[in-house]
Amino acid sequence: MTERAHHDLSAQGRTIGWAVVGLGKFTTERLLPAFAHCHHSRLAALVSGSTEKLGRLGEQHGVPAEHRYDYSAFERLRDDRSVDAVYIVLPNALHAEYTIRAARAGKHVLCEKPMATSSADALAMINICRASQRLLMIAYRARFEPHNRAAIAAVRAGEVGALRGVVADHARPLDPADPADGWRTRHALAGGGSLVDIGIYGLNAARYLTGEEPLEVSGMVTSPAGDERFTEVEETASFLLRFPSGAVATGTSSYGAERIKRVHAYGSQGRLELDPATEYEGNRLRIGSGPDMAPRDVPPGDQFALQIDHLSRCILDGTAPLTPGEEGLRDMYLIEAIYQSARTGERVQLDPHTGAPLPPPTRSSMMPGKATSDHDDFKPVHARFPD
Numbered sequence: 001m002t003e004r005a006h007h008d009l010s011a012q013g014r015t016i017g018w019a020v021v022g023l024g025k026f027t028t029e030r031l032l033p034a035f036a037h038c039h040h041s042r043l044a045a046l047v048s049g050s051t052e053k054l055g056r057l058g059e060q061h062g063v064p065a066e067h068r069y070d071y072s073a074f075e076r077l078r079d080d081r082s083v084d085a086v087y088i089v090l091p092n093a094l095h096a097e098y099t100i101r102a103a104r105a106g107k108h109v110l111c112e113k114p115m116a117t118s119s120a121d122a123l124a125m126i127n128i129c130r131a132s133q134r135l136l137m138i139a140y141r142a143r144f145e146p147h148n149r150a151a152i153a154a155v156r157a158g159e160v161g162a163l164r165g166v167v168a169d170h171a172r173p174l175d176p177a178d179p180a181d182g183w184r185t186r187h188a189l190a191g192g193g194s195l196v197d198i199g200i201y202g203l204n205a206a207r208y209l210t211g212e213e214p215l216e217v218s219g220m221v222t223s224p225a226g227d228e229r230f231t232e233v234e235e236t237a238s239f240l241l242r243f244p245s246g247a248v249a250t251g252t253s254s255y256g257a258e259r260i261k262r263v264h265a266y267g268s269q270g271r272l273e274l275d276p277a278t279e280y281e282g283n284r285l286r287i288g289s290g291p292d293m294a295p296r297d298v299p300p301g302d303q304f305a306l307q308i309d310h311l312s313r314c315i316l317d318g319t320a321p322l323t324p325g326e327e328g329l330r331d332m333y334l335i336e337a338i339y340q341s342a343r344t345g346e347r348v349q350l351d352p353h354t355g356a357p358l359p360p361p362t363r364s365s366m367m368p369g370k371a372t373s374d375h376d377d378f379k380p381v382h383a384r385f386p387d
Contacts, residue, residue, distance in 0.1 A: 016312035017044030017082045019069075019107070021098055022089035023053045025180040030280060031089065032061055034304035040312040041305075044082040047074060074098070078105040084315060087139070087308070088112060091189040092196065096121035103132040110311050112139045114200055114335065115328030117191025119356070122332045126325040137311045137321035138328035140204055144306040146298045147283040148205070151265070151272055154287055154296075155209055161269030166209050166249040168202025168263045170194075170278070174229055174255035185229050193233030195221070196335055198261075199253030201278045203334050205263045206241055206249035213330065213355055214241040214249070218347045219338030224256065239338045244352075330355045 018041055020027055035043040045067040048054050054068040067083075069076060077083055085108040088098045096116045099109050109129060115138050116122040129136035142148045155163055171194070175181050183189045184197060207213065219239045223230035236254040243249070262275040270289040277283060280303075285296040314321045337348040337357040349358040 015040050015042045016084045016315050017042055018308065018312075019045035019047055019067075019077060019080075019083045019086045020089065021047040021074075021086055021102075023048040023050065023057055024089065025178075027089045028053075028057065030304055031087065031308075032057065034302055034308060035061070037302040037305035038309050038312070040309045040316065044084075045069060045077065045080060047071065047077075047086075074101055075105055077102070077107060083107060085110060085135075085311060091183045092191045093117050093189045096125050099125045099136065100128045103129045103134045103136070106132065106134065108135045108137075108311065108315055110137045110139055110308065111328070113204075113328060113331070114191065114196045115325065115332055117196075119329060119332040119336055122325065122329040126329065129325065135311065135314055135321060136325040137314070138323050138325060139307060140323045140327065141303045141307050142201060142205065142278050143208065143323055144301075144310060145278070145283060145303040146301045147274060147285040147296075148208075148277065150285055150296055150298045151263075151274055152208055154272055155265060155267075156211070158269075159287055160265060160267030160271055163210055163245070163247050163265060163267045165247060166206045166251075166263065166265045168205050168249070168251040168277075169253075170198040170201050170261050171252070171254040171257035172198065172259045173257075174235075176229055185231075185233060187232040190233055192335065192339070193221075193223075193230065193235060193237065194253040194255040195234065195237035195239075195338060197253075197255075199237050199239070199251060200331055200335070201261070202249075202251030202253065202263065203239070203241075203331055205274075205277070206251065207330070209263070209265050210243050210245070210247050210249070212243040212245060212247070213352070214243050214334070214350055215352060216242040216347055216349055217334060217337045217341060219341040221339070221342045227256075229255070237338065237342075239334075241334075333357060 020031060035041060043061055043063060046054055046058055046063050047069045049071050058068045067080060086102045088095055088111045090098060092114055095111050099111050102109050125136060174184060176185050217239060221234040221237045223235040235256045238252045241249040261278045263277040264273050265271060272287045274285055285298060286293040287296055288294050311321055333355045337350060340357060341348045351358055
């Protein structure tokens with residue numbers, strides 16, 4: 001963002017106006033209500049393919065009719081001066097397309113995770129936002145959730161000693177009859193199964209708790225025979241990460257097990273348990289050693305409002321967000337490496353500087369295709385999906 005653009009915003013002392021793109025269950029139940037708890041953000045516009053939702057939710061949340069947009073009219077946001085930023089809450093395969101369209105319309109972007117369905121698309125998103133001088137942030141809500149923030153602070157303060165391991169497990173039953181889940185069975189829209197949807201929480205937790213980037217990864221994916229839910233995407237995935245300090249992280253994600261969202265970390269002098277770790281509310285943190293695990297009293301906070309307000313403050317102050325596009329790209333590289341390892345049965349080495357999978361040293365035929373950074377090569381996905 002240019003210095004003048006930052007001055008124009010901060011000089012007016014105003015809040016940041018947001019357009020929310022995609023009015024599914026997550027948006028209507030969690031994101032739209034969160035604006036009532038924001039201090040620097042206001043809901044200014046809605047974008048959806050459903051005329052009924054636009055009318056009903058527009059009335060409910062005080063969004064005037066002239067600020068309700070169909071997807072085909074998305075580019076009209078360019079002329080809507082009430083909108084400074086957009087929050088993209090669409091199926092994964094559409095993240096890149098709408099991020100790029102938003103940046104070209106002159107809007108800052110908060111995009112749901114996973115950032116994209118390929119590292120090439122993630123790079124295109126980063127490059128176009130940078131060229132448009134607009135901020136790009138990926139919605140890693142756990143980074144703003146109070147218990148996870150307290151866990152990070154405890155590790156950094158040495159409360160568990162030298163961190164040696166992280167274990168993360170996320171699971172829930174997948175229900176294709178639920179519109180929020182139906183598209184997740186389709187690889188063209190989801191880009192993968194449980195790994196990209198809920199396993200990404202464990203991947204990101206391993207990175208933010210260790211404060212390091214992994215050097216090596218191995219992975220495995222499985223699906224039950226005959227289950228039509230998993231003809232295109234995997235049911236269960238597991239991964240093992242090795243970090244420069246010698247710490248390791250293991251994680252499992254599954255669409256076929258009962259609901260669980262937990263992250264444990266252990267060190268030379270103690271351990272911590274986040275269980276649950278990534279619920280929308282009701283998370284718990286315990287820290288201690290041996291049988292003496294004491295609950296940590298953590299002040300409450302609306303993780304969704306905190307996340308939205310964070311990008312608003314970055315826009316107003318001209319600062320970089322905590323979870324920029326590069327953060328999402330790192331996880332995209334890890335996801336691709338896990339799938340590569342699952343296909344080949346071999347560990348995958350990662351570039352220590354970029355996080356990208358390195359080609360196997362003796363099997364050049366396995367070299368991943370060149371990940372382009374030329375945004376003109378981006379190919380949008382045109383698909384119908386429930387909104």
